[in-house]
Amino acid sequence: MKVLEGLDDGPDFLSEEDRGLKAINVDLQSDAALQVDISDALSERDKVKFTVHTKSSLPNFKQNEFSVVRQHEEFIWLHDSFIENEDYAGYIIPPAPPRPDFDASREKLQKLGEGEGSMTKEEFTKMKQELEAEYLAIFKKTVAMHEVFLCRVAAHPILRKDLNFHVFLEYNQDLSVRGKNKKEKLEDFFKNMVKSADGVIVSGVKDVDDFFEHERTFLLEYHNRVKDASAKSDRMTRSHKSAADDYNRIGSSLYALGTQDSTDICKFFLKVSELFDKTRKIEARVSADEDLKLSDLLKYYLRESQAAKDLLYRRSRSLVDYENANKALDKARAKNKDVLQAETSQQLCCQKFEKISESAKQELIDFKTRRVAAFRKNLVELAELELKHAKGNLQLLQNCLAVLNGDT
Amino acid sequence: MVQNLQKLCSMMTEKIFLQIINSLRAEATEEVSLDSPEREPILSSEPSPAVTPVTPTTLIAPRIESKSLSAPVIFDRSREEIEEEANGDVFDIEIGVSDPEKVGDGMNAYMAYRVTTKTSLSMFSKSEFSVKRRFSDFLGLHSKLASKYLHVGYIVPPAPEKSIVGMTKVKVGKEDSSSTEFVEKRRAALERYLQRTVKHPTLLQDPDLRQFLESSELPRAVNTQALSGAGILRMVNKAADAVNKMTIKMNESDAWFEEKQQQFENLDQQLRKLHASVEALVCHRKELSANTAAFAKSAAMLGNSEDHTALSRALSQLAEVEEKIDQLHQEQAFADFYMFSELLSDYIRLIAAVKGVFDHRMKCWQKWEDAQITLLKKRETEAKMMVANKPDKIQQAKNEIREWEAKVQQGERDFEQISKTIRKEVGRFEKERVKDFKTVIIKYLESLVQTQQQLIKYWEAFLPEAKAIA
Numbered sequence: 001m002k003v004l005e006g007l008d009d010g011p012d013f014l015s016e017e018d019r020g021l022k023a024i025n026v027d028l029q030s031d032a033a034l035q036v037d038i039s040d041a042l043s044e045r046d047k048v049k050f051t052v053h054t055k056s057s058l059p060n061f062k063q064n065e066f067s068v069v070r071q072h073e074e075f076i077w078l079h080d081s082f083i084e085n086e087d088y089a090g091y092i093i094p095p096a097p098p099r100p101d102f103d104a105s106r107e108k109l110q111k112l113g114e115g116e117g118s119m120t121k122e123e124f125t126k127m128k129q130e131l132e133a134e135y136l137a138i139f140k141k142t143v144a145m146h147e148v149f150l151c152r153v154a155a156h157p158i159l160r161k162d163l164n165f166h167v168f169l170e171y172n173q174d175l176s177v178r179g180k181n182k183k184e185k186l187e188d189f190f191k192n193m194v195k196s197a198d199g200v201i202v203s204g205v206k207d208v209d210d211f212f213e214h215e216r217t218f219l220l221e222y223h224n225r226v227k228d229a230s231a232k233s234d235r236m237t238r239s240h241k242s243a244a245d246d247y248n249r250i251g252s253s254l255y256a257l258g259t260q261d262s263t264d265i266c267k268f269f270l271k272v273s274e275l276f277d278k279t280r281k282i283e284a285r286v287s288a289d290e291d292l293k294l295s296d297l298l299k300y301y302l303r304e305s306q307a308a309k310d311l312l313y314r315r316s317r318s319l320v321d322y323e324n325a326n327k328a329l330d331k332a333r334a335k336n337k338d339v340l341q342a343e344t345s346q347q348l349c350c351q352k353f354e355k356i357s358e359s360a361k362q363e364l365i366d367f368k369t370r371r372v373a374a375f376r377k378n379l380v381e382l383a384e385l386e387l388k389h390a391k392g393n394l395q396l397l398q399n400c401l402a403v404l405n406g407d408t
Numbered sequence: 409m410v411q412n413l414q415k416l417c418s419m420m421t422e423k424i425f426l427q428i429i430n431s432l433r434a435e436a437t438e439e440v441s442l443d444s445p446e447r448e449p450i451l452s453s454e455p456s457p458a459v460t461p462v463t464p465t466t467l468i469a470p471r472i473e474s475k476s477l478s479a480p481v482i483f484d485r486s487r488e489e490i491e492e493e494a495n496g497d498v499f500d501i502e503i504g505v506s507d508p509e510k511v512g513d514g515m516n517a518y519m520a521y522r523v524t525t526k527t528s529l530s531m532f533s534k535s536e537f538s539v540k541r542r543f544s545d546f547l548g549l550h551s552k553l554a555s556k557y558l559h560v561g562y563i564v565p566p567a568p569e570k571s572i573v574g575m576t577k578v579k580v581g582k583e584d585s586s587s588t589e590f591v592e593k594r595r596a597a598l599e600r601y602l603q604r605t606v607k608h609p610t611l612l613q614d615p616d617l618r619q620f621l622e623s624s625e626l627p628r629a630v631n632t633q634a635l636s637g638a639g640i641l642r643m644v645n646k647a648a649d650a651v652n653k654m655t656i657k658m659n660e661s662d663a664w665f666e667e668k669q670q671q672f673e674n675l676d677q678q679l680r681k682l683h684a685s686v687e688a689l690v691c692h693r694k695e696l697s698a699n700t701a702a703f704a705k706s707a708a709m710l711g712n713s714e715d716h717t718a719l720s721r722a723l724s725q726l727a728e729v730e731e732k733i734d735q736l737h738q739e740q741a742f743a744d745f746y747m748f749s750e751l752l753s754d755y756i757r758l759i760a761a762v763k764g765v766f767d768h769r770m771k772c773w774q775k776w777e778d779a780q781i782t783l784l785k786k787r788e789t790e791a792k793m794m795v796a797n798k799p800d801k802i803q804q805a806k807n808e809i810r811e812w813e814a815k816v817q818q819g820e821r822d823f824e825q826i827s828k829t830i831r832k833e834v835g836r837f838e839k840e841r842v843k844d845f846k847t848v849i850i851k852y853l854e855s856l857v858q859t860q861q862q863l864i865k866y867w868e869a870f871l872p873e874a875k876a877i878a
Binding site: 214218221222225226228229232233235236238239240242243246247249250253254256257260261262263264265268272275279368371372375376379380382383384386387390391393394397398400401404405 | 671674675678679681682685686688689692693695696699700702703705706707709710712713714715716718719722723726838841842845846849850853854856857860861863864867868870871874875877
């Protein structure tokens, strides 16, 4: 299923998405030096191919404007390369976009195909349209999330200069980054285990610096609460969608009643059926907008707060290293053996720690600014959309009632 | 009798006359199948006050079978009634069922409901009165009315359904929300049941109904228990009926009946489908309400831990808005159910009653048919006796022939009567149905309007808070 930007057969909320999503979760100033976006995407079986489009005035690139095709695994490769790069230890690494997941949608489409015989033609067409719209929405979301990742990298003063990033943007062949095989995945798993075990140890150390102490307490709690809010918001949006789907079925049943009834109530039923169809579209939009402005926002900040926590962890690790180096130096001085070596080592640790602390401080302040701006933007837009839809619904209902009351 | 009616015609006041003219105009397209032209003005299918389907002869027959008041009284009363209404009484009676109260303890406990009647009809001694009734009393009333009127073609509104599980919870004393919900659902259903019953002009006249509404003490209806002997007998009879229905092949001379039966069959199917969808909506709306409440709490927690003051405040406000919206969803689910869903389930049961009435007509036809066959056989017997020259047997045969000729005549009359009654009843039913659906659906849409208006209020209050985040 090829999805072109202009091919919007769904309601106009999709085009809202198009424009708004670029800056939806992050308040970025994109400048002429480097602008990245995903201009096109193709869904092929279980792969999604993103066309990454770059416009840049930087001398690093051969041309001013160019595009390449990338897949999800290549984004992950880029993200992991940042994580593994020691030089970036002091920065919040933009969270990786989640894997495109069309399984649920595909299953539903399949079930619909199987159940075709048991419903009327109108119902089948309606449900098919619904599911196609759903598929399209998920598709647009995954495009947006991959794009946000790239934009965050492009906006970061240090990360935008990364060589791997430039290769990612420019190299027009396949990067041949196979997904991690089993062995590597297992290695990752153990690394994460060690990290969390470490995390427990390291977090026990009270930080001398008030700023970081506060940040750590804050982030730990915030992360957990965002996780909870994100899950609950998801459930709420899903219920909303189920209710909207029911309106669809009710509309169909009323239509059938209206066409079969022998009394003068048939006109009445047909009008009410029309109302339910229209109101259902609005309810579906409400659910989609809540998903976008609330659920997605919370999900994104769940990932970002995790990235911030990771930064704190890395800083704590380097602090521990520094303290160990101090102890080693004292021991060396006491024994008067390998003192120079210990001194150099200690100095390196000190430098590393101070570098991380400095950039971390700035990163965390920026994180807060970004977060506040994103929440503000999304909450305002959420309220505005809710109002717009409620007013639309009200209008529909009042018009319908006027007609019905006039008839009877 | 015809002369009496003609006298009544001329006694009618202008108001009632106009009412009938208007109703006839409204039904221009609806057929009114009645044979005697002078009856037309009175016996239109509109349930208007002065119109009581006056067919007292059929009422007498069922009366004798029942244990309640005797036939002649009914006839007199109905003539009285017409005279009273001719003098300007308006069809005005309002029933309320309220104040469910638990009486007794343990498994013998029951709920008593207050039945309040407000009326200006002169057949009642007071204009406002109330009594206490329990569920089995309602079932008893329905049972009596059904036994009197169903088999002559009247569509008797069905009583609310029994629920052993629901009632047991209440008896055992669980004070939780599900038992309160159950009681409320039942109370509303009982109210709708009575309102439908009194709207039926013939049933309104019934002394059992009046006794139910008026008298402070009511003999306990014992044969309505779910698992009683009588209950099981009823079930067996129903099964036998179903088998019989399959074997009766009626020569339908009137296409109207076949058409109507098909229509009701279709309507039944459609209503069931719609009902299922509405029930799903109620369920999902309740789910939405619960999930919104959970999210509200979560958002409040998030607001608490957010260290940017303005954002923290906005998040708390969001939590408050979502809490209010949760309330809204709950109220809407309530409306979804009590207005829309219950209307549909009431009508699904009413249509079952309509189908029952059509079945009775078939049985009536069968009886007539059987009488004709028996008469034929008796005539054959007579002929045989004549050939065999047995004078005493001939006399017996002739007697039997006379007997069965009368039965055939009665059978034909009964069949014609029930057909006529059904046509009227179906016409009345369809009018009621149209009115009911329109009224309730409009009310339901108004509830949706209210919800949207509230939503607008809440979000409008929140928007400046969100914008105030700096």
